[in-house]
Amino acid sequence: MVKQVRIALRNCGRVNPESIEDYINARGYEALVTCLFDKKPADVINIITESGLRGRGGGGFPTGIKWKAAAAEVSDEKFIICNADEGDPGAFMDRAVLEGDTHSVLEAMTIAGYSVGADKGIIYIRAEYPLAIERIKKAIEISKEYGFLGKNILGTEFSFDIELKYGAGAFVCGEETALIASIEGKRGEPVVKPPYPAQKGLWGKPTIVNNVETFANICPIILNGKDWFRSIGTQKSPGTKVFALAGKINNVGLIEIPMGMTLRNVIDNIGGGIRDGKEFKAVQTGGPSGGCITRENLDTPIDYDNLLSIGSMMGSGGMIVMDEDDCMVNFAKFFLEFTIDESCGKCAPCRVGNKRLLELLEKVTNGQATEEIIPQIEQLCATIKKASLCGLGQTSPNPVLSTLRYFRNEYDEHIKDKKCRSKVCKALLKYEIVPDKCNGCTRCARSCPVQCISGKVKEVHTIDQKACIKCGVCYTNCKFNAIIVS
Amino acid sequence: MKLKSKEDFFKLKEETVKKRAQDKDIKLLIGFGTCGIAAGAKIIEKAIEKGLAERNIKNAKIVRVGCVGYCYAEPTIEIVYPEGGSVILGNIKSENALDVIDMHILNKSFESQYVIPRNFE
Structure with missing residues (x-):
């Protein structure tokens, strides 16, 4: 039995996200303490760089290199932004992490702040995630009470604060420069890179923008070490990836798999196979920016580079399964x-x-x-x-x-x-009555919304093809399977 | 309580871990993400609370956790036994509450029609 490996989702479903005690009991804030007291900022960045962690928002840019670039900048102010503007249709990885393991994101952002020399963090989150917002607010408040956030964290010189900014649901605001513009109160429109946000980001200051899932990976890496992280996944894409598995699959759900797992394993073992025993057709990863993976690539190990080479992309984690009924x-x-x-x-x-x-x-x-x-x-x-x-x-x-x-x-x-084999494209469909099967019950004629079916009681009926709007009502209503679609 | 040093933290951590280790209650982890709540987690929680009171069970505690990822079987309850082991139940309805309590809390059974396969370690 192929199983998931949970790093980003390690605490989801195991701890009460509103209880800081639960989090501390699950090794919470230990990574932050280790960093603050035993490691220099550059050491932390080195661990993240050498772990090979790549941005989980979809692009796969090495996180450590991003941090290093921001750390190298000299500035009176730097910012850490958590990108929680999750917009892919059908994707909810970030929401699950923020709702299920709120403190781990705050802790990781604080570690990022310590590493690059930032004292301000912003979580840019969709206003459509009220429960996540509520839990983040509570978590920020209690973290401050304990001294994990705020001025002079745990008695050190380091101060870090986190605030929330709400996105209004614009998909483009997940793009980091558009996101920054939106925080600045401007229209959510992207600008040309370079300069990258790590050099000139929010208010023209060095800024790190990382995805929620990326942050969720930070603490385990600090606690367990880069070698542990590298032992999971593939050479070029270490670690795991969370996917929102949706579509025509039996076990719809949130999954976290080690990089390098094949799509076949995801669908057959973790997903429990295609719904209603239908034929698998394709899987879309990367949402509207990605592409489909077909039967011939079912055994391709899933990682950033392999997906790109077969014309798709990792994306933030939407995984939509399609069967023979999808055009x-x-x-x-x-x-x-x-x-x-x-x-x-x-x-x-x-x-x-x-x-x-x-x-x-x-x-x-x-x-x-x-x-x-x-x-x-x-x-x-x-x-x-x-x-x-x-x-x-x-x-x-x-x-x-x-x-x-x-x-x-x-x-x-x-x-x-002029045919649609999956019978989805209405304009190409043709509804016809099979004379041998039609007993003239008039049910179809009575249910047709445009009255284009004619025929006397107990006689074979016919459909006026010109008037037919291809709504399919006759097809669904016929009790004798006398209507065929082609 | 404001922590002011590394020592403060590890002291708190030690106390927390110790307190948790001494806690011998059976835990009922109910998925309380947006998804779980939408699927009826709050109703299930009430029904379980009522059921626990009815059976006069004092050594079981409900914990609201985040999404576990079993969207296809929401609402879900994971029952964690203090002596080790756990079982994940899916598609729970409020009328199943007593059933669940009898089978998995009183009898500590690892099998029933509600059990769904665990697909991660």
Whole structure:
């Protein structure tokens, strides 16, 4: 039996997040004490660098190097930001950590502050996470009472304070420069990097932006050492990754797996297989910025670099499983619609390009496309990727490109045969009555919302194809399986 | 209580760990994340409290914990025995409360229709 390994989620479900005693009993604040009294800031950064921890927000940038860059800057003020603006559709890793092990994030942020010389931390969290906010507020308050936060922590010279900033639910604010702009009270729009936030971030001061899950890994690394961390996962991606496993899978849930586990193990063992015994089709990782992983890559070990090489990405941890009933063209369309809604509109490639791309995909799913459309789609995708300002636009064509790469046949079927094999794209469906099976019960005719089914009682009925809106009501209502969809 | 030194911390830690080790109550860890609450954790908690009172059980304590990750089986309760071992129960409804108490607290059984497989160490 393949099992999960829990580092970031080590305390979730085991401690009462509102009890500091519970946390201390689970080795809480021991890492902070070790750092403050036994380690120099540079030592802490070295441990994190050598542990090989990479940013769990999705990009996979080495955390230690980020810290080192901020530590090297000379400034009267530096900031530590915890990015809790979790926005991937269907993802809730950060919420689970913040709600289930609140103190560990505060402790890790304080350690980061000590390492780079910052005295101020900000948690940028979605306003849609009221319970997490409530628990963080309580945890900050009690940490101050105990002297784990605030002025002269544990009697040392080091002071660190944490405050909350609320995001209004804009996906782009998960991008670090947009996030910083939002904290500054500006529109949540990204700016060109470099300079990186580690050099010039919040209010022009050196700033570290790390994801919640990244912070959740810090204390165990300090306590157990870099070698322990490196013994889990793969050479280039040590440690674990939390995923929100969703979609057509039996055991929907939050999982933490060692890097390098294969997708097959995740789906068959941890996820309990595909729902209703259906056929596996693909898995989307990386949300609207990622791509799909197909049957042929089921045995690819999951880590940052492998996922990139097969046209997907790690992302923050959304993992959506699709079965034979999902249409891949429609799926790509879904994510593109999301991106269009969430594009901040600052740069034209993302604002206009994605909209045009969606129109092309709509042509495909509506059956109005001709074969020339594929090169058009590919060219537009390439332009958007190259010319967009930030990560949102640079990655938004990925779902389209990856479905094109692995499911070209489905695109071709939509374009040439005007068929959708998963029977999702309505415009391409055709509802017909099988004369042999129809006994003229009139049920379909009575339930049709546009009255396009005609026929006398006890005689075979027919559907007027021109008037049919393909709602499927007749299909669901027929008790004799006399209606077929093709 | 403000801690002012490394020694203060380790003293507090030692006391806490000792106090916890002496605690011989059976723990009922109920998933109280947003997800668990939405699935009915608060209702389950009330039903269990009532059930414990009905059976006059004094050595069991409810602990509100965060999300354990078993979304497919919410609401969940993990029962941790002081002598070691634990069992995870899923899809609990308030009418199952007495059943759960009888089987897993009075009889300390590791098996029942409510048990879901543990998929991590």
